[in-house]
Amino acid sequence: MPKQEVSHQKAAVLGLQHLLAMYSGAVAVPLLIGSALKFNVGQMTYLVSIDIFMCGLATLLQLISNKFFGIGFPVILGCAVQAVAPLQMIGKKFSINDVYGAIIAAGIFVILIAGIFAKIKKFFPPVVTGTLITTIGLTxxxxxxxxxxxxxxTAKDFGSGQNLLLAFVTLVVILALEIWAKGFLHSISVLxxxxxxxxxxxxxxxxSFEPVLQASWFHLPQLFYFGVPHFEWSSSLTMIIIALVSMVESTGVFFATGDLIHHNVSEEDLKKGYRAEGLAQIFGGLFNAFPYTTFSQNVGLLQLSGIKTKRPIYWAAGLLMAMGLLPKIGALVTIIPTPVLGGAMLVMFSMIAVQGMKTLTKVDLNNNNNILIIAISIGLGLGVTIYPQIFQNLPATIQLFLSNGIVITSLSATILNLLLKGKTTKQ
Incomplete structure (x- = not known):
């Protein structure tokens, strides 16, 4: 990992930038699930607060690398968005206690299979990782x-002049700072x-400052806030499938981050990374939060800021935990308008795609087999992302896997590479 000297003051600002980049995606999950299960205001307040707190704790588990868990890369964890629909379904069909039992069961499963799953590294040469990272950005x-x-x-004001103005002003400011700013100001262009x-x-x-005014000042995490988890087999199996999908996505993020920090991702790295996510899921179930996975949103921000050390991420994790304990501060971040976030996201997500393309420069593109692997895999991944309903007539369990474009790209690139093995990379 690159050695970069960053003061705590600068690291705190960079950490805040990372927090803002992932925040909307993190709070979207509790809002969607809470509203679907018709939670009252008190329950929603707890759900959002504990979610923010657990994002910080889950990130710490991944940052602190030891013999058992933690990949030790500058990555941030947040709620697994692909878990929203299954969790809503479990909550409506069974109960909220079955939701958390299923999350805990999936977390235990991830820890148990981490070592086996980590052996997939040999199936991820540059032609596969480059294709996967590119697809993550494009999707x-x-x-x-x-x-x-x-x-x-579907809103009437979608694409309105004021929305586009906010988005493009944000975009132009970031680009201007990326082009002309120097030093620390260049690093915090997104912020x-x-x-x-x-x-x-x-x-x-x-x-509107209404969310800030309505939020409470202090909130503590509570074990079994909604009751003792209940383990129902079909719900647990559903969340295990979602956990496998998340592990495939996280693999792509690990490789993308490894490329950025010039670290060759090992089987041991993957194993400890998966275990950290499994632990985060177990804690999510115990404290009635959610399954957590390594976010891809922040990979592009590492590239943009040029600061690839862990210190800012430690600050981001600490800030997330503090905001979970102090809902009023947490609510302050929610006042950022969606178009403004969109303008920043466009830059960051595009950078992820370009990072994938850089990885593909290690591949022999004069070899037609490589071209086929890349073209078919990216095409399938983007196609499924746009039209996930193409698999709507297949069994629900299979749909959980195949409706995710990143998973489709992983499967396609890995299988095609195996079929054409020996002709995929430069010697």
């Missing part, structure tokens, strides 16, 4: 564009863009 870009338009594509965009939105009367 996230539509999310950024949707946020630039306002978030809800500055978010602040400028939010100030502009406030001047336009588009920022």
């Amino acid at each position: 996230l870009i539509p999310v950024a564009i949707q946020n630039m338009g306002g978030g809800n594509s 500055v863009g978010l602040i400028v965009g939010t100030i502009l939105a406030a001047c336009m009367g588009l920022v």
Whole structure:
């Protein structure tokens, strides 16, 4: 990992930048699940607060590398978005206690199979990792564009002039700082863009401080807040499948981060990374939060800031935990308008795609087999991302796997590489 001297003051600001980059994705999960299960205001407050706190704790588990767990890379963990629909289904069909039993069971499963799953490293040469990292970035870009338009594509004001103005002002500020700024100001270009965009939105009367006023001052995590977890076999099996999907995604993020920090990701790294995620899931179930996975959103930010050490991520984790204990501060972040976040996301997600393309430069692109692996895998991944309903007539369990574009790309690239083994990379 690169040795970079970053003061605690600068690391704190960089940590805040990382926090803002992942925050909307992190709080979306409790809001979606809580509303689907018709939670009251008190329950929703706890759900959001504990989620933020657990994002910080889960990140720490991944940062602190030891013999048993933690990959030790500058990565941030957040809620697994792919778990939303299954958790809603379990909560409606059974109970909230079955939800948390299933999350705990999946976490235990991840820890138990981490060593076996880590052996997949040999199936991930540059042609596979490059294709996977590129697809991660490309599949996230539509999310950024949707946020630039306002978030809800069916809303009347989607793509309105004011939404586009906020998104592009944020984008232009980030680009200007990336091109002309020097030193620390260059490193915090995304944070500055978010602040400028939010100030502009406030001047336009588009920022509401109501969430801050309504939030409580202090909130403690509570063991079994919603009751003792109950283990129902079909719910547990469903969440185990989701955990496998998350592990495949995390593998791509681990390789992408490894590329950025010039670290050759080993089988041991993967094993400890998976175990940290399993532990995070168990804690999520015990404290009635969610399954947690390594976020891909922040990989692009590492590239943009140029600061690839863990110190800012430690600050991000600490800030997340503090915000979980102090909901009023946590609510302050939610005032950033969606179009402003979208403008920043476009830059970060595009950078992930470019990082994947850089990895593909290690591949012999004069070899037609390599071209086929890359083209077919990216095509399938993007296609499924846009039209996940293509598999709607297959069994529900299979749909859980195949409706995820990143998983499809992983499977396609790995299988095609195995079929064409020996002709995939430069010697």
